[in-house]
Amino acid sequence: MAIILSTALLGCIYVHPLTRILYLDHYYYTYAPKLKSISSLSLKPPRNSVRAASIMSYDKELATAKKACSLAARLCQKVQRALLQSDVQSKSDKSPVTVADYGSQAVVSFILEKELPSRSFSLVAEEDSGDLRKEESQETLQRITKLVNETLASDGTENVSLLSDEDVLTAIDSGKSEGGSFGQHWVLDPIDGTKGFLRGDQYAIALGLLDEGKVVLGVLACPNLPLQTSAGHVQHNVQDKVGCLFFAQVGTGTYMQSLDGSQPTKVDVSSTENAEDASFFESFEAAHSLHDLTSMIAKKLSIKAPPVRIDSQAKYGALSRGDGTIYMRFPHRGYREKIWDHAAGCIVVTEAGGVVSDAAGNPLDFSRGRYLDLDTGIIVTNQKLMPTLLKAVQESLKEKASSL
Numbered sequence: 345m346a347i348i349l350s351t352a353l354l355g356c357i358y359v360h361p362l363t364r365i366l367y368l369d370h371y372y373y374t375y376a377p378k379l380k381s382i383s384s385l386s387l388k389p390p391r392n393s394v395r396a397a398s399i400m401s402y403d404k405e406l407a408t409a410k411k412a413c414s415l416a417a418r419l420c421q422k423v424q425r426a427l428l429q430s431d432v433q434s435k436s437d438k439s440p441v442t443v444a445d446y447g448s449q450a451v452v453s454f455i456l457e458k459e460l461p462s463r464s465f466s467l468v469a470e471e472d473s474g475d476l477r478k479e480e481s482q483e484t485l486q487r488i489t490k491l492v493n494e495t496l497a498s499d500g501t502e503n504v505s506l507l508s509d510e511d512v513l514t515a516i517d518s519g520k521s522e523g524g525s526f527g528q529h530w531v532l533d534p535i536d537g538t539k540g541f542l543r544g545d546q547y548a549i550a551l552g553l554l555d556e557g558k559v560v561l562g563v564l565a566c567p568n569l570p571l572q573t574s575a576g577h578v579q580h581n582v583q584d585k586v587g588c589l590f591f592a593q594v595g596t597g598t599y600m601q602s603l604d605g606s607q608p609t610k611v612d613v614s615s616t617e618n619a620e621d622a623s624f625f626e627s628f629e630a631a632h633s634l635h636d637l638t639s640m641i642a643k644k645l646s647i648k649a650p651p652v653r654i655d656s657q658a659k660y661g662a663l664s665r666g667d668g669t670i671y672m673r674f675p676h677r678g679y680r681e682k683i684w685d686h687a688a689g690c691i692v693v694t695e696a697g698g699v700v701s702d703a704a705g706n707p708l709d710f711s712r713g714r715y716l717d718l719d720t721g722i723i724v725t726n727q728k729l730m731p732t733l734l735k736a737v738q739e740s741l742k743e744k745a746s747s748l
């Protein structure tokens with residue numbers, strides 16, 4: 345009653361009274377204490393969550409997310425350098441899972457929970473400790489715990505006592521949240537592009553934050569991505585310096601710095617308007633995306649350059665700084681996209697001026713739980729080129745369907 349009365353006094357016009365009550369309650373208890381400055385607080389609560397997001401600051405969350413991803417990247421680099429066949433376990437779904445996947449998830453989860461104390465810490469992450477708790481995984485678990493402790497200790501500012509095996513398992517299992525459209529949820533892929541990681545190629549540590557179902561910040565650590573922008577080329581010479589950290593916060597643009605801590609620079613997507621001058625990214629793995637379909641679309645667009653095939657969300661990072669103009673992803677029938685495979689990449693590209701949509705032209709909806717459940721495929725490019733790309737994609741999909 346009191347909330348309804350105060351709502352009326354504040355002069356807000358909302359359509360549904362129940363939504364209004366929930367919204368105000370959530371706004372004042374969750375957002376209001378975090379507003380950038382009291383001077384930006386109008387007496388009227390914002391009329392929609394977009395406005396709420398636009399006056400919010402996620403600076404502390406972003407700083408912590410950058411630190412967590414940088415440390416996780418340090419752990420992954422160490423493992424990749426010493427990669428042995430015995431680091432690869434077989435999970436029941438047969439996808440390769442490494443010591444680094446678990447270690448990275450434990451480090452990120454531990455740092456977020458410790459440095460951003462909140463009553464409702466929620467993390468949607470790819471891995472869980474199921475296999476690690478088995479008798480035969482004892483040795484692997486001990487290796488992970490050792491790696492996690494070494495990594496946390498390598499950061500001078502971490503004043504933590506050693507984590508036990510059980511602490512590590514608990515940190516990994518914090519990632520079991522279902523996400524959704526209410527409140528805040530961290531979204532983590534501890535190693536995106538496991539296949540690339542195992543090959544010694546591109547991979548990413550991808551961390552996003554959802555607020556009321558929208559991605560409001562994203563961090564992409566890409567330990568093997570060259571720092572130098574190289575339009576259309578991500579294959580690098582051995583002497584090139586590698587290790588990029590991309591980050592974006594809603595409404596403030598996308599920035600990149602080196603993983604070892606250089607000054608951030610603002611990045612923007614390519615401004616290429618002519619499809620035939622565009623270059624495009626796609627999965628390295630043909631099992632992850634239909635290369636024949638993308639080649640059909642590229643032909644329709646008269647794209648001259650061959651596809652640039654790299655693993656992981658490093659593609660979103662590379663696209664955000666204009667290394668290429670288009671990213672297309674068409675998984676095989678039946679594959680369900682997960683939110684942790686796109687949340688960070690999506691905001692990194694959109695804040696750099698790009699557009700991310702499904703093949704029907706709809707934006708990705710991160711508010712429905714762990715899966716995206718979208719219309720066939722994901723396409724990414726700059727705003728000018730999107731209508732042309734969408735048309736070519738839809739025509740090609742129709743032609744493909746009619747030829748079956």
Ligand SMILES: Nc1ncnc2c1ncn2[C@@H]1O[C@H](COP(=O)(O)O)[C@@H](O)[C@H]1OP(=O)(O)O
Nearest residue numbers: 535536537538627628631632655656675679685
């Ligand atoms: N069969 C599949 N089809 C599409 N994507 C997949 C498949 N199996 C795993 N993935 C996920 O696709 C992403 C990598 O895509 P790509 O590198 O081709 O862009 C990763 O998130 C990877 O998971 P993971 O995070 O376990 O590596």
Ligand SMILES: [Mg+2]
Nearest residue numbers: 439440470538
């Ligand atoms: Mg995986």
Ligand SMILES: [Mg+2]
Nearest residue numbers: 533536537685
């Ligand atoms: Mg992934």
Ligand SMILES: [Mg+2]
Nearest residue numbers: 470533535536
């Ligand atoms: Mg992964």
